[in-house]
Amino acid sequence: MKPDKIVKSDFSLPAEFPFAAMRAQGSQQTPQIVHWHDCLEINWVESGRGVNYIADREYLLEPGQLFLINNIDRHIAVTDGSLDMRIVIFEPSLLWKTAPEQQEYLRMFYPLGEQQGNLAQLSGENAARVRSLMLEMEAEWNEKARGFEMMLRAKLMELLAILYRATPETMEPKEAAALRKGYQRVRPAVNHIQSHYAEPLSLETLASLCGMSRTYFCTLFKKTMGMNYGAYVEKIRVNRACMLLATSDLPVLDIALESGFSSLSNFNATFKESCGKTPSQYRRDLPL
Numbered sequence: 001m002k003p004d005k006i007v008k009s010d011f012s013l014p015a016e017f018p019f020a021a022m023r024a025q026g027s028q029q030t031p032q033i034v035h036w037h038d039c040l041e042i043n044w045v046e047s048g049r050g051v052n053y054i055a056d057r058e059y060l061l062e063p064g065q066l067f068l069i070n071n072i073d074r075h076i077a078v079t080d081g082s083l084d085m086r087i088v089i090f091e092p093s094l095l096w097k098t099a100p101e102q103q104e105y106l107r108m109f110y111p112l113g114e115q116q117g118n119l120a121q122l123s124g125e126n127a128a129r130v131r132s133l134m135l136e137m138e139a140e141w142n143e144k145a146r147g148f149e150m151m152l153r154a155k156l157m158e159l160l161a162i163l164y165r166a167t168p169e170t171m172e173p174k175e176a177a178a179l180r181k182g183y184q185r186v187r188p189a190v191n192h193i194q195s196h197y198a199e200p201l202s203l204e205t206l207a208s209l210c211g212m213s214r215t216y217f218c219t220l221f222k223k224t225m226g227m228n229y230g231a232y233v234e235k236i237r238v239n240r241a242c243m244l245l246a247t248s249d250l251p252v253l254d255i256a257l258e259s260g261f262s263s264l265s266n267f268n269a270t271f272k273e274s275c276g277k278t279p280s281q282y283r284r285d286l287p288l
Helices: 098-104 124-143 148-166 174-196 203-209 214-225 230-248 252-258 264-275 279-284
Strands: 005-006 018-023 040-047 050-054 057-061 067-068 075-079 083-088
Touching: 005 230, 018 124, 018 148, 040 124, 050 067, 083 148, 124 148, 124 230, 148 252, 174 203, 174 214, 203 214, 214 230, 230 264, 230 279, 252 264, 252 279, 264 279
Parallel strands: none
Antiparallel strands: 005 075, 018 083, 040 067, 040 083, 050 057, 050 075
16 A cells, blocks of 8 residues: 655745644645755644654654654655644744753754654653643644734743653753754755755855855764755755656656756656656656
8 A cells, every 4th residue: 555645844934933833634645755844843643653754763653642853854754544643843933032042942852862762752641731732732823813922832832841841851962952053053055955956056155155164064064964965955856856746747857957957867867866766657656
């Protein structure tokens, strides 16, 4: 049975209130795209089954689970069609303006060390209250009654406080703070790549945007993002091509050029190496 794929990329949060709540159900027929986005994400599994792939970790999804996904880890949820998830996405700036507060109170989003994992450890009253808060935030977001911004901030803060108390302090090694600091330093390049992936991208430009030498930029980017900048650009372009192959009737050559590839041969070779099949095969094998 070919699985459905829940994809939650290709969106931007409003600058004036960087928050979104949504419900993702596995009945949608969307392409398998491992993705990431420049914000934090909370997934509550309401019902159904599936698999959550986050970074290099794999989780069997079950009702009542809560997953925390940061702004660096690539991820995707796949299901046989039964999965129903509540999702909250937000920028830390919605709640805190200073980096020290963000680093301390969001440490549960950066699982490093021996207790590495994206699955929050909740039970009893905590689990029940977290589910309630997820549903309440979804309702506030959809209704947008007067003062909904204050209500959402308050509910999100309460949810994060529950998670913060439930997270052992040992889950915040020095490496986590270094990782977040590294991401903030390469973030200008990440934003530029995501906005200009279809254009030629030079190492000199990306390093300059971050105020670094080319050598230091390459080292920090790979350490922070888990891949070198060339592989990151390639992944963004392949992801865009997957979306176009699944949602448009454009010829493969047009998709290659629109996704930032210089030639059809280069596109075919890169796509097959990344996805295990040619673009034409990928399109043919998509669920109807």
